[in-house]
Amino acid sequence: MYSCNTQELWYPFRPENSPHASAVHRGSLDWIKKFDLNNRSGSRGAARPIEFGLLAARAYPRAERERLQIAADWLSWLFLMDDECDETGIGNDPELLMRIHERLLAVLRGASPAAADHRLVRSLHDLATRMIECESPAWLSRFAGAVEEYFAASRWEARNRQHGVIPSVSDYQAMRMHSGAVFACFELIQLTDRITLPAEVRQHAGVQRLMLLANSVICWCNDIFSVNKESGHRDVHNLVIVLQHERRLSNDEAVREAVAVHDQAVRAFVEQAAALEGSGPEADAELSRYVDCLRCWMRANLDWSSTALRYRQARAVSAGMLASPAAPT
Known part of the structure; x- marks a missing residue:
């Protein structure tokens, strides 16, 4: 077991929650039941807790009820897709994953599901239908592109499992930015919060770096x-x-090193956000709202992970890791 009772994850961001949290949570439970998404073989699947609507409520706290429900159902789909791969062995077969991913992407981009399609395909079609009612085809194309990158990273992981490869720290850090599907969740900010950044702002190097840093914070927190x-x-x-494998660390040393990597990403985000919001033509109200949404996502991930039953078996790792108001030394 990995444990780290003396370290603190640093989060100078305030926690928030949606007034629609309970309703959205119940809505996601109904949606999951409608598509039978929690149906797994084996005891692990039968005992799985469903709390993803509560994460969405923290991550998109100012979203309207209907749009927040889309985000909550997307997160439910995402986690349950990940569990499907983990628990059925699909995540060890890159060729099978490729076929599944091609079908999912086709449906996300407008293809109709067939009667024989898997429940994950039919439920993703339902999501895509609801998304396009709220957003433009251009937005859905960007969202699908981020999902495609997530799928490609999942196949990279599958190939590693198939061949018994432990990736280097640098390779893992690069691919982790896609394997967590965080960029797709960031794309949802336009849908949930009605924030439309002009292309030149969205593609600005400072904005791209800020998104990458927020993604890093979320992924390293999740890994811990x-x-x-x-x-x-x-x-x-x-x-x-x-980190443990490459640097020959003990369990506790590896967790402490991961905490340090995480906290450095938080510090870099704070510095980059201050520089971006404080000067230049990109420092406008919409960008400030977007940056605040990134802060919400990072803090939501910490708060939800701290209490989620999903990670209860890993509580030895997270014990004592509470948000601290002071910067780490």
């Missing part, structure tokens, strides 16, 4: 909380595990 879950599956795709 979930390391025992991944270790139990004999999955090496976790920052703690690759």
Whole structure:
């Protein structure tokens, strides 16, 4: 078991929550039941807690009820897709994953589902239909592109599992920015909060770096909380595990190093946000709202992970890791 009771994850961001949290949580439970998404073989699947609507409520706290429900159902789909791969062995077969991903992307981009399609395909079609009612085809194309990058990173992980490869720290850090599907979740900010950044602002180097840093913070936090879950599956795709392997660290040393990497990303985000919001033509109201949404996502991920039943078996890792108001030394 990995544990780290003396370190603190640094988060200078205030927690928020949607007034629609309870309703959206119930809505996602109904949506999951409608498409039978929590139906798995084996005891692990039968015991799985469903709390993803509560994460969405923290991550998109100012979203309207209907749009927040789309985000909550997307997060439910995303986590349950990940569990499907983990628990059925699909995540070890890159060729099978490729066929599944091609079908999912086709449906996300407008193809109609067939009667024989898997429940993940039919539920994703439902999401795509609701998304396009709220947003433009251009937005859906960007969202699908981010999902495609997530799928490609999932196949990279599958190839590693197939061949028994433990990736280097640098390779893992690069691919982790896509394997967590965080960029797709950031694309949802336009839908949930009605923030439309002009292309030149969205593609600005400072804005891109800010998104990358926020993504890093979320992924490293997730890895710290979930390391025992991944270790139990004999999955090496976790920052703690690759640091431990490459640098020959003990369990506790590896967790402490991952915490340091995480906190450095938080510091860099704070500095980059201050520079971006404080000067230049890009410093406008819409960009400030967008940056605040990134802060919400990072803090939401911490608060939800701290209490989620999903990571209860990994609580030894997260014990004592509370948000601190002071910067780490």
